[in-house]
Amino acid sequence: MTLYGCPLCERDESSPYYSVNGYALVQCRACGTVAVRPMPGAEQLAAHYQRAEYFAGEEGQGYADYTAMKKALRPHFQRRLRALASAFPQRGKLLDFGCAAGYFLEMARSDGWEIAGVELSTEMARTATQSLGIPVVSNLAALPPGTFQAITLWEVIEHLPRPIDVLAQLSARLSPGGALMLSTPNTAHWQAVRAKEKWVAFRPPSHLLYFTPTTLQRALSAAGFAQISIRGVMPLPELPPLLEKSTASLQRGLANGSAYPWPLALILWRAIRLAAWGWQRIRRPQDNPFATLEAIAFKPK
Incomplete structure (x- = not known):
């Protein structure tokens, strides 16, 4: 296990926020970021995502069956591809960081993008490559700088112990004027604020950081991005x-x-x-x- 300050501002001034799965979540008093403390180390995290159970059979940490979600994911991917198309009508090269089995990239290819993926899970990368013919690497270092017009991270940034470092590395792989799109659970959601026991996104050690619009803006700005636009989607209201x-x-x-x-x-x-x-x-x-x-x-x- 590794202990260090806030992953966003690096200050070591935090207050207890919540406890779940045997992990403590703390909130930085300087910038408001919520993070796991202490943070799991790189080897522990790598082993966590290599387990077959993460993508099939472990809904509490990963997925009950990721392959069964393909149909459910399509509407979200279609909406996101429309947003990309409005920014890049001519398409170009697209990298999906944390591409899993490649379902988003498969749809992006059909929409005219030249695609590539990065995936830590050997099993998921094999599925994307062998079943869908998608080129996938396990490390960003294998990709040259300035290559892509667009990079996506769908439900990935919350898994990263040092998100600003990764965002900066992704920025280096973008061409000037290129776009980065991402999604992440919203820790400003009412459940995360006043009904924490119901908020399914609190799932360490899979999710390590928890973002609000303010802290997500801070992370993207710190990594050198500009023209940042953040919006809430998927309304989940309180039911009787x-x-x-x-x-x-x-x-x-x-x-x-x-x-x-x-x-x-x-x-x-x-x-x-x-x-x-x-x-x-x-x-x-x-x-x-x-x-x-x-x-x-x-x-x-």
Whole structure:
């Protein structure tokens, strides 16, 4: 285990925030970043992600079955590709950092991008290469600087013990004016603030850092990015206790891709969630309802 100061500002001034899975989470008093303390070392983290159970059979830390999520991930990937297309109508070279089995890159290739991936898990990298024909490396050092017009990190930055260092390395692989897009759980979400025991993103040692719009902006700026835009997506409002309990299984299934409800049931569920969101905005206007942050930032020309 390794102990050091805040991964964003490097100050060693923190307050207890939460405890889960035998790990302490602390909040930096200087910049507000929430992080695991002490931070697992590089060898421990590498071994953690090489386990087959991380992508199949370990929902509490990784995924119940990542391959079964392909259909559930498509709408999110389609939305993100549209955002990339608006920034780069001519497409170009795209790197997905933490590409897993390559599902996003497969869709990006169909959309006209020249693709490559970085993936730590040997098994996932093999799946992407052998099943989908996607070129994947295990280390950024294998990629020359200034190569890519766009780099993506979908639900990756929260896994990085030193995110600014990695973001700076990714910036070096972008061409001038290139874009970095990422997503991460939103620790300003109401559950993370006042119902921490319900917030599924608190899952060390898989998730090591927990970002709000403010701290994510700070990390991207510190890595040299400009024109930073951050927005909340995936509203997850507070439901009445009985409704929360009765729909818990459906919510888990929709999140991990194991549930394929009838279209009418899905429409009803979305209507319930929208109504709950509206009521929460009236009752608790200070609550942040968005479960996920998505950001786009550019390397200066």
